[in-house]
Amino acid sequence: MEPIKIGWAKREISTDKPVSIPGQMYMRISEGIHDPLYVTALCVDGGEGQDAVIFCTCDVVVLRGNVIAITLDKVHAKNPEIPTDNIIMGATHSHSAGCIADTPAKSPDGAEIYPGAKYREFFTDMAAEAICEAWETRKKGGFAFGYGYAVVAHSRRVVYLDDVSLRGEANPVAPNGHGVMYGNTNDDKFSHYEAGADHYLNALYTFDENKKLTGMIINVPCPSQISEHFTKLSADYWNEVREGVKKEFGEDVFVLPQCACAGDLSPRTLHYKQAQARRMALKYNLPYDLKKAKQGTQDLYNKCMSERYDIAERILCALKEIYSWAKKEIYTEAPVQHVNEVIALERRFITDEEKEWCEANIKAMEDKIPENGTPEEIRVAKSRYNSIKSRNTRAIGRWELQKTDPTLPMKMHVLRIGDVAFATNRFELYMDFMHRIQARSPFLQTFLIQLAGDEGGNYLATERGKANKGYSASLFCNVVSPTGGQQIVDETVRVLKKFKESDPQ
DSSP states (O other), X not given: OOOOEEEEEEEEOOOXXXXXXXXXXXXXXXXXXXXXXXXXXXXXXXXTTSOEEEEEEESSSOOOTTHHXXXXXXXXXXXXXXXXXXXEEEEOOOTTSOOOSOOOSBOTTOOBOOOXXXXXXXXXXXXXHHHHHHHHTOEEEEEEEEEEEOOOOEEOEEEESSOGGGSSSOOSSSOBSXXXXXXXXXXXXXXXXXXXXXXXXXXXEEEXXXXXXXXXXXXXXXXXXXXXXXXXXXXXXXXXXXXXHXXXXXXXXXXXXXXXXXXXXXXXXXXXXXXXXXXXXXXXXXXXXXXXXXXXXXXXXXXXXXXXXXHHHHHHHHHHXXXXXXXXXXXXXXXXXXXXXXXXXXXXXOOHHXXXXXXXXXXXHHTTSOSSSOHHHHHHHHHHHHHHHHHHXXXXXXXXXXXXXXXXXXXXXXXXXXXXXXXXXXXXXXXXXXXXXXXXXXXXXXXXXXXXXXXXOOEEOOHHHHHHBSTTSSTTTBSBOHHHHHHHHHXXXXXXXXXXXXXXX
């Protein structure tokens, strides 16, 4: 077996132009750069007789607007020898990054916006450059791996003893039931969180030929959405992680974040808020009043930044602990196997009653657009209406489509690097599905990567989530059924077992 080759590269994708920031139900327009956004690429080449793969993680909310296909075309044009089918692109799910999908040149209130198509052109240029550089600079090296613990995510689905939908007006964004995304826990009917959380941190470290650390994959089951209401571009807590890695491991050490399956998880604490506020005020000298922590306020900024510092501290603590023992076993040779398959998943079917409910929603929302108000109020109201109308319209379209096409195709990457496996999906996949894969995987560690596919970003809920309803488990949020989620599990495990069966006995 030939020595393994490693290559790294990154490009900044920040822009000071006013781009739309997706991630909420209303339009935000960027007002500069809070901290840099990046695309980061890592090439792992197993040598003759083995595969080569290139990971590319992007500081964006989701990969839409055909950006993967555009990037791969640009990579091929720059260097035809690069195996573009082996390029794995994923999003960190930052809710304060620029929009790479199509956006108009003006907001609903007439403000100028840098069009999404132009930002996408810049983004794909940078991604293609990083991928090509990682491939072209790959050199003999090695890797080590391990896992540790870092409390980053918490369950974000609150379950109540009663059906919340019976309390009052229906939610046009997502019908609630016993479950509510980010529900109020200070409620007499609060029962429990729908799921637990996953505090595992999977890490893979890379080295040069002299066993000097060159970079690391950090796989965390949590989206980067602490700063989800910022109007300045930001990589969220990954910025503080990157800065911490520079300080603890070296200025030239690359960081490739991966968002593991976390459809029902987030970095928010929901029932210990006052205690957390006290913790942050004393620990970081960043006091805030929860009641005043609204968009654009200093209280909200202090809240977000203190949480980012705290999360980064825990991640860095885990990385140092893992590194202390994982570096004792550096692999310079390893089988690298990769499969890129398209699988058909069962759709989440829209009932006739749900279709009629969507039609009524569109009509009802039309009466809630104010005729007067500040430019920001008009922008928020109109963009919120457009968002809700679009969600309802798409659901009605799915009701028509499911009659002739009951499945949805999904491209997935499954690979192994020695005793470490990786598998991708395009969804915000609920945590249970990840655990099912990891529990059945024949490899020592299995890194799951969500939001790794074009037109990603839809949630994929479990049966438990579907029964409780609420945002992330609604007809709008789920284009694939829980059965489809299990199909991802079974197909991923099938490929992983096939890889393992090819090993010499």
